[in-house]
Amino acid sequence: xxxxxxxxxxxxxxxxxxxxxxxxxxxxxxxxxxxxxxxxxxxxxxxxxxxxxxxxxxxxxxxxxxxxxxxxxxxxxxxxxxxxxxxxxxxxxxxxxxxxxxxxxxxxxxxxxxxxxxxxxxxxxxxxxxxxxxxxxxxxxxxxxxxxxxxxxxxxxxxxxxxxxxxxxxxxxxxxxxxxxxxxxxxxxxxxxxxxxxxxxxxxxxxxxxxxxxxxxxx
Ligand SMILES: Cc1cc2nc3c(=O)[nH]c(=O)nc-3n(C[C@H](O)[C@H](O)[C@H](O)COP(=O)(O)O)c2cc1C
Numbered sequence: 001x002x003x004x005x006x007x008x009x010x011x012x013x014x015x016x017x018x019x020x021x022x023x024x025x026x027x028x029x030x031x032x033x034x035x036x037x038x039x040x041x042x043x044x045x046x047x048x049x050x051x052x053x054x055x056x057x058x059x060x061x062x063x064x065x066x067x068x069x070x071x072x073x074x075x076x077x078x079x080x081x082x083x084x085x086x087x088x089x090x091x092x093x094x095x096x097x098x099x100x101x102x103x104x105x106x107x108x109x110x111x112x113x114x115x116x117x118x119x120x121x122x123x124x125x126x127x128x129x130x131x132x133x134x135x136x137x138x139x140x141x142x143x144x145x146x147x148x149x150x151x152x153x154x155x156x157x158x159x160x161x162x163x164x165x166x167x168x169x170x171x172x173x174x175x176x177x178x179x180x181x182x183x184x185x186x187x188x189x190x191x192x193x194x195x196x197x198x199x200x201x202x203x204x205x206x207x208x209x210x211x212x213x214x215x216x217x218x219x
Pocket of ligand 1: 009010011012013014037038039040042043046110111112113114146147
């Protein structure tokens with residue numbers, strides 16, 4: 001089995017971004033170690049109506065990943081067999097240690113609390129610990145921060161993360177790729193996160209320049 005990517009889902013709004021990143025990684029044949037913070041379970045429940053229970057994570061994750069960004073069920077076919085799930089309170093989990101082999105980590109979406117916790121090295125839960133480990137091991141870390149507006153404190157934390165080698169990727173969709181549905185806007189952000197991690201995907205139509213006909217429509 002390939003080394004996994006850690007995906008950390010924190011309690012910012014934007015659980016459809018996490019679902020799109022997870023689907024993109026799985027479609028690319030990547031395996032995933034998944035950590036969902038306590039607050040993220042609340043946002044997931046709030047945004048989709050879906051629970052994510054430790055004891056039933058595979059069933060719940062399948063239901064979540066099958067849902068489109070517009071809330072419709074059964075839009076995607078989600079095979080979660082390449083996902084390993086770690087409870088966020090499990091600080092003895094594999095991703096807590098630098099000796100646990102992973103490719104890197106994506107935090108999608110990243111709350112301002114997660115941003116602060118990682119910037120300050122707090123390790124209050126497995127998500128923050130795994131991110132600190134990712135930085136200390138000099139592995140790729142993508143932080144898809146979701147908050148607006150941003151205060152000075154968060155901006156300073158984001159600079160700290162950038163200085164430490166993380167890619168700070170605001171969850172800010174663009175409109176040049178011909179979006180017609182909410183899912184297109186979500187997939188654009190998810191695709192940019194996968195670009196930052198160097199994972200191939202077909203989530204959005206790439207800009208090819210005006211003479212080339214603008215966004216090519218290739219997906
Ligand atoms: C419905 C809902 C939406 C939220 N949206 C955001 C958000 O977009 N950005 C953010 O930084 N925090 C947001 N929060 C607050 C975080 O969930 C809260 O700060 C939490 O402590 C983050 O914890 P975590 O980083 O451990 O997941 C939201 C909370 C709720 C209930």
